[in-house]
Each structure stands twice: as C-alpha cells, then as structure tokens.
Amino acid sequence: MPPPSLTVSYHTNEDATPRALPLRRMLLPWAVLTQEPQVVADNRGLPELKGGNWLQGKHIFFGEEAMCSKCHQIRGEGALLGPDLSNLPQRDYESVLRDISEPSYAINPDFVTQTIVTTGGRVLTGSLRSHGGELFIGDKDAKETRVSRDDVAEIHPSSVSVMPDGIPKTLGPDKLRDLLTFLLVEPPSMPVYGPLPPPAPRSMEEVKAVLADAPTKAATRPLRIVLVAGRKDHGPGEHDYPAWQTVWQQLLAMADETLVATANDWPEMDDLNAADVLVFYQQGTWTPERARDIDRFLERGGGLVYIHYAVDGGQDAPGFAKRIGLAWKGGISKFRHGTLDVDFSPANDHPIARNFDQVHFHDESYWNLLGDPKQIRLLGSGIEEGLAQPLFWTATNGKGRVFVSIPGHFAWTFDDPLFRTLLLRGIAWSAGEPVDRFNELITIGARLRSSK
Numbered sequence: 001m002p003p004p005s006l007t008v009s010y011h012t013n014e015d016a017t018p019r020a021l022p023l024r025r026m027l028l029p030w031a032v033l034t035q036e037p038q039v040v041a042d043n044r045g046l047p048e049l050k051g052g053n054w055l056q057g058k059h060i061f062f063g064e065e066a067m068c069s070k071c072h073q074i075r076g077e078g079a080l081l082g083p084d085l086s087n088l089p090q091r092d093y094e095s096v097l098r099d100i101s102e103p104s105y106a107i108n109p110d111f112v113t114q115t116i117v118t119t120g121g122r123v124l125t126g127s128l129r130s131h132g133g134e135l136f137i138g139d140k141d142a143k144e145t146r147v148s149r150d151d152v153a154e155i156h157p158s159s160v161s162v163m164p165d166g167i168p169k170t171l172g173p174d175k176l177r178d179l180l181t182f183l184l185v186e187p188p189s190m191p192v193y194g195p196l197p198p199p200a201p202r203s204m205e206e207v208k209a210v211l212a213d214a215p216t217k218a219a220t221r222p223l224r225i226v227l228v229a230g231r232k233d234h235g236p237g238e239h240d241y242p243a244w245q246t247v248w249q250q251l252l253a254m255a256d257e258t259l260v261a262t263a264n265d266w267p268e269m270d271d272l273n274a275a276d277v278l279v280f281y282q283q284g285t286w287t288p289e290r291a292r293d294i295d296r297f298l299e300r301g302g303g304l305v306y307i308h309y310a311v312d313g314g315q316d317a318p319g320f321a322k323r324i325g326l327a328w329k330g331g332i333s334k335f336r337h338g339t340l341d342v343d344f345s346p347a348n349d350h351p352i353a354r355n356f357d358q359v360h361f362h363d364e365s366y367w368n369l370l371g372d373p374k375q376i377r378l379l380g381s382g383i384e385e386g387l388a389q390p391l392f393w394t395a396t397n398g399k400g401r402v403f404v405s406i407p408g409h410f411a412w413t414f415d416d417p418l419f420r421t422l423l424l425r426g427i428a429w430s431a432g433e434p435v436d437r438f439n440e441l442i443t444i445g446a447r448l449r450s451s452k
Contacts, residue, residue, distance in 0.1 A: 010229065020300030026342045043184040048093055049177060055254035055440060057182025060175055066167055070142030071127075074183070076450060081127055081138035082163065083108045088183045096184060100176075103163035113158040126162050128155075187445030188250040190411035194237020198412040199362040201447040207417045210355040214436040222257045223431055226267050226275045230282025237411045239309060241282050248279075251441050252427075266290065276431045277303040278285055281408065284312035284328070286320045291358065294323055304432025307423070308408030313370065321371030324402050333368045334384070340365055340407060342380040342391055345434035351435040352425040353379045359418055364409035365391060376404075380422075392422060394429070401430045412442070417446040 010256035032095065061068045062078070071082035088096055098105055107113070114128040116137055124147070126139040135152065138144045139162060168176050225233050229245035250258045263271055265285075267278055272293055284306070298304070306324055313320030313327035321327040340363055344356035367380050380392035393401040403426030405419075413419050426437040 005446075019196045030296075035362070043093060043346060044090060044179060046184070048094055049181045049184065052177040052181030052185075054178075054181050054185060054250075055444065056175075056424040057178035057180070060171065060179045061182055064075050065175075065377070066171060066179060067142060068179075071138065071163070075187075076363040079142065081142060081144060082111055083443055086182060089186045092186070092200070093180070093184060097180065100180075101168050103161035103165065104159065107159075107161050112164075113160055115154075115156045115158055116147065116152055117154040117156075118147060119153045120151070125158065128448060184189065188247045188449075189415050190237075190244055190247055191446035192227035192236050192240065193410070194235060196237065196410075198410075198447070199416075202417050203377060203441075203449045207421070207448070210418060210421050211439060211442070212355055214439055215434070220255075220433065220437055221255050222259070223277070223433065223437075224261065224275050225252055225260045225277045225279060225427065225431075226261045226263055228263045228265075228267055228269045228278055228282060230265055233283055233309075234409075238409055239283075240411050243411065244281050247414070247445075251444060252438070255438055255441060258283045267293075272297055277427055279305040279307070279427060280310040281307040282310055284310045284314065284320070285317050286314045286327075287311075288316075291316075291319060291323070295398075298397045298402075299324065300360065301399035302430070303400060303427075304402045304429055305423070305430055306404045308364070308401070311366070311404060311406070312341055313368070321369070323397055324404055325393055326369040326371035326373065326390060326404070329370045332370070333366055334382065335364055335366050337364045337409065338362065339397075340382045340391065342382050342407075343388070344380045344392075346381075347377070347379045350377065350379055350394070352422060352429050353392075354425075354435070356380070356418075360414065361407055362410070362418070363407040363413050366406050367390060387405060394426075401432065403427070403430050412447065415445065415447045417442050417448060420446060 006236075025148050036093045036360055061074065067079035069201060072078050072085050073080050074085040074088070076078045076086075096296060111127045113125060116124045116128070117133065117294070118124070124137045124139070126137040126145075129136050129138075130149075133149050133192070135147045136144050137147065171179065177403075201203075216406065227245045227249055229241035232241055233239050249260045249262055252258055261271060265282070270276070275297075278297065294304070304324065309328070311320075311324065311326070311328045313329060317327040317329035340361040344353045344359065344360060345351040348356060354406055361382070365384055368391070373390065376390065376393040376395050380391050381388040382391050383389070391406045393404050395404070405423060405426065407413055408420065420442045425435040428437040429436050
C-alpha cells in the first residue's frame, strides 16, 4: 500500500513560491507503523517484590546503610550527584536490580566517572558537574569537592562507576526487596479523580503545621484494622469505595505492627471478633442483624470509623444514630457539593483536631442528620443554610469509640494530606492508640505542592 498523499509546504531560498514535499519523503520505507500504545511497566504485582514494604524501603533509601539519597534524588527528594531516579517505576525489575548489583554495567552518559588531575598533582575521581568557573566532583562517599577550572591539568573518563559495589550484600535480601519496592512502585494514591479539576495541592508547610508537637515516635501495639467497602454507586472519581479499599490497605499496611484486612459489604464474624477498628466507606445499610453485630463490637471496646455515605441509616436512621451520633435519612437529610470551610477551632483541644483551625476542602457536606447533637463531640463544622453543621465528630458507646467524617465524596480528598491527617488520627484514636501513630503515612502518595 503506498504511503499517505499528504504534503508539507516549504519554501526554497531562491523564491517565496511554496513547494509541495510529499509526506512519503519523510518516512522510512522499512519502518513498521503501529497505533499500539507504548507499554509502561507496572511493578505493583511483581512476585519478586511480594512482601516488600514501601515505607521501609524509603527509610533505607534515605538512611545511612545504603546512602542512596546522598547522590540520587527520587520524587523531588535527595541529592543530584547522580542520576534522578524518579523514572524507575517505568523501568523493569531486572534492569534496576542489575544497576544496583553491577553499577559499572551501564553508566548514565551524563554521570560518567572522571579522573581529574590538578596542577598541584592532586587526583580526584567521581562524577563531574560544572558551574561558572568551577568544577564539582562527587566521589563514592557522596562527598563533593570544588576545584577551579584554572587548577585542572587533566581530565580522563573512567569505565568504572563511582557508585559503590556490594549494596545487595550489605542490605541482605529482605532490605533489598524493600528498597526495590520503594524504587519501582509508585506510592499508593487514588487512581481516578474524574472529569472535574482537583483542588490545588497542599504545601508541605501546611502539613508540618498540623503535625507540630508530635512525638518523634509514638508507642504502638499490634493493631488489626478491617476496611469495609461496598459497590461503587457514583461516577468516576466519586464514592470510589473499591479503589479506596485497595489504596488504603496498601497505605496502612506500611505502618509498624499493623495488620490490614478487607471486607465487602459487611465484615465476617472473625473480623468482628478480632478487629480493633472497623473502617466503613460504602453506602450504609443498617439492619437489626448489623445492629446486633455493632453492639457486641462496641461492648468489647472496638473502634468504628465511618466515612461519608457510610452514615446512611436506611429505614432505621434513629437507631443507627444512637450508635454513631448522627445519621443520614433519605428524604430528610440534605447535601451540597463544593467548597467546605471547616471550623475546627472549638475542638482544638481534642487530639484528632490538634493544630487544626480553619481548613478549606472541596467535597460534599451533609446536614439535617438524625440524632442528638448533644451526644457527639464536635470536631469540625461548616455553615449550611446559615447554621453550623457537624462535618467531623467523635462519639463513645459503651467501651467503644467512634469517629465520623462527612467529607469523603471525591477521590482527591483521600489524597489530601490534611484530610489524611484527620482520618488517620481518627483511626488511631478509635483504637485507643496515640493519634500520631500513622504520621509517616500522611504524605505518602499525597497531593503536595512542589517546594521548587
């Protein structure tokens, strides 16, 4: 089949008369044309990474044992003595493992090791970069030496990488698997935001402000969390219960001494008997049988977390409200999508709301909920129809604790680090744990504005 008959106009130097250049003149006749999209590596399900902990891998990357961050940057953090590694999740496992095990096998041409001899006879070896009238040489210990160009007598390239050998042996198989998990797998975040533009990302300064005064390391005990999701009931990027369950299982499982299980529609009896916290994100369906399950769970001191539409009480909203504080009732309760200016100032003495004051979200509010507002501990409220309406609260029931968040309609809200702070604190508080237990998870895969 002949190539397409499209033409490209051009001008000669002799005159301004447009000429027609056949498109076939710009095609290689032996090239195979294809409309197939480029295959991008997806390393999340690799058997070689099974059991790898992304967060532990991050600690190794930025720690002193492997010292990767002394030379390399990834996802905007680290140094730039060596190549930026942010593209590694698009690479395959074998080639990345080879680069770590045999650093001289394939050297990035921009970071070829150079041997520099100064006019005074000093010999320096490392990766080379220049700025102005100076050269900067980064050695195998990630130490950078500055030399004036005028003091350089010779420069010779080397076939040996400045990256040290033996990292796999130093780390051992388990730590190496954690490191490769961090390098090859993108951090968990909600996969689809839908057609609407998401709100602006938070700054790291905002996150640091709400985390101020947190202990360096909160004490922990073994914790079992069950994430209960349901069938998706809205469009793309809204009420995405299944995606939330997948992403937050990955996220919470990174924390120390934390076992995360999942359930669809309702927890199994084993979960009801063994879980420390049940987290519900689904359209709530309240029945007498479920009421009995929840009553037993609360009586033994279990923690409950309800997100957004999970507060739907169905035909027995008043009964549901007795357990969780307030509940949605179809035909009576109201809702609105859009900007939410949440006021936490009356509850900043509560550990969940620590350092929160006025926070702007873009999500959905509910009001005209059934129940007695006097039975809840209000954490955050928004103005609807001229009145402050509860959006975040806690409740106690027997030995059990309950945390409720009305926001949670849009997928992007779960990647908001301030919302994550509230939800992770709510999970920890419901379990009777220090609210800072999950602080390391707040920014992993979250929507943060670049500091550059």
